[in-house]
Amino acid sequence: QSVNNSRSIVSKACGCYNQGICDPNTGLCICPSGFVGQQCEKLESTTLCNNVVCKNSGVCNIISPTVSTCWCLLGFHGNYCERQRAASRCTEIQCQNGAICYEHSPAMSIFAYCLCPPGFTGRFCETEYFRCTRPGTFTDLYQCAQGSYFLCDYTNRLIPGTCPKGLRFNFNKMSCDHASSVPCPNI
Structure with a gap:
């Protein structure tokens, strides 16, 4: 309770x-x-964000039992992330294959990077490394050490899966297991 x-x-x-x-x-x-x-x-907490529409890939977050707010990607601001800041680094790079550009500002520098959708890698997410061709559960070769795996349904839709920190997907048990007992393939 x-x-x-x-x-x-x-x-x-x-x-x-x-x-x-x-x-x-x-x-x-x-x-x-x-x-x-x-x-x-x-x-x-589940209903506070139902009627909030955050723009530009912003995410609604609950900050108290009665108040929610939009958390904006760097480069955007406003109550609903509706305003773009000038000089966003994301305007300088072209993410591909549905990737989303994020900015990061450690110390005094700012850099942008592409967050790739499942099955893609590369600086701009230009390289596809996994595509569903049949139903089943498959190793995410690039993110295995982080506990990631793929599920493919009967329509060949790719559904990413992730085990909790310190665990990896064990295909013999069809569940998450201690990382030490599940080796990742070499790529």
């Missing part, structure tokens, strides 16, 4: 959490904004 301890107040009749109010007639909790569940024990 998850409880927000910083604001946890329990109503004795219903056992409501997070300042929920007990309805004495029904015995049910009436939850404040931002909380759900029979006892108001869960954060209502």
